Amino acid sequence: MEILRTENLSKIYESGQEKVEALKDVSISIKKGEFVAVVGPSGSGKSTLLHLLGGLDRPTEGRVFVDGVDIYTMKEEKLAIFRRRQVGFIFQFYNLVPVLTAEENITLPLMLDGKKVDKSYFDEVINLLGLKDRKNHFPSQLSGGQQQRTSIGRAIIYKPAVVLADEPTGNLDSKTSKEVIDLLRLSVARYQQTLIMITHEMSIAEQADRIIRIEDGRVVKNEVVR
Ligand code: ADP
Numbered sequence: 001m002e003i004l005r006t007e008n009l010s011k012i013y014e015s016g017q018e019k020v021e022a023l024k025d026v027s028i029s030i031k032k033g034e035f036v037a038v039v040g041p042s043g044s045g046k047s048t049l050l051h052l053l054g055g056l057d058r059p060t061e062g063r064v065f066v067d068g069v070d071i072y073t074m075k076e077e078k079l080a081i082f083r084r085r086q087v088g089f090i091f092q093f094y095n096l097v098p099v100l101t102a103e104e105n106i107t108l109p110l111m112l113d114g115k116k117v118d119k120s121y122f123d124e125v126i127n128l129l130g131l132k133d134r135k136n137h138f139p140s141q142l143s144g145g146q147q148q149r150t151s152i153g154r155a156i157i158y159k160p161a162v163v164l165a166d167e168p169t170g171n172l173d174s175k176t177s178k179e180v181i182d183l184l185r186l187s188v189a190r191y192q193q194t195l196i197m198i199t200h201e202m203s204i205a206e207q208a209d210r211i212i213r214i215e216d217g218r219v220v221k222n223e224v225v226r
């Protein structure tokens with residue numbers, strides 16, 4: 001079953017006289033539950049694609065369908081709700097809120113929607129993350145790996161259909177990196193989520209079901225590898 005589709009997606013950044021064609025005519029289809037690795041040189045358009053898939057930016061041309069919904073037909077307010085409920089984002093530098101504890105960071109998407117967090121569900125998530133004894137710590141009191149696990153928690157707490165990760169291990173040593181990837185795969189498998197991850201590490205890309213390679217804004221390879 002298809003969960004994500006792009007049709008002729010293009011993105012041009014314009015600043016003053018300068019015009020950057022970051023993404024050119026990208027049409028892809030991704031199935032529910034797939035683990036997709038996005039690879040390619042620096043500056044090739046990977047982050048731009050990820051942002052467009054998650055409703056973080058608007059395309060210059062083309063469409064993005066998430067679970068059948070043409071997301072950029074939504075006005076900003078509805079798109080913000082979509083981002084919170086339907087996609088989870090994980091960034092290289094975690095993007096945690098420094099004044100909130102690990103628990104508060106994880107439950108933030110629910111709080112923003114005025115929802116109470118079911119205690120047994122939170123316990124399930126915090127145990128999965130291995131952060132039970134760290135939930136009252138602030139980001140500055142956590143190691144890089146713990147901060148990234150916290151951000152995984154924030155990304156999955158709403159059980160979004162799609163989890164988008166932009167070099168989630170780019171700032172971690174190789175041992176911690178492996179732990180974070182293992183956790184991420186376990187989490188998305190538990191909640192049947194689709195995982196799309198930008199990575200420079202071949203050892204991570206090799207674990208994916210599909211590898212999409214981007215060069216100069218175009219998809220030059222899109223291969224199901226398992
Ligand atoms: P990657 O993630 O593969 O490194 P990006 O998607 O970040 O590539 O960038 C693709 C191209 O778009 C690059 O040339 C980059 O400089 C440019 N770019 C990215 N974001 C912006 C922006 N907000 N404004 C202008 N140019 C941008």
Ligand code: ADP
Pocket residue numbers: 110115116117118121122159
């Ligand atoms: P599914 O998508 O598999 O139907 P459910 O929405 O039924 O999942 O939730 C399964 C579990 O997750 C339940 O234990 C439920 O209490 C918990 N849960 C789901 N959403 C929330 C939420 N917003 N706040 C707290 N607990 C939640």
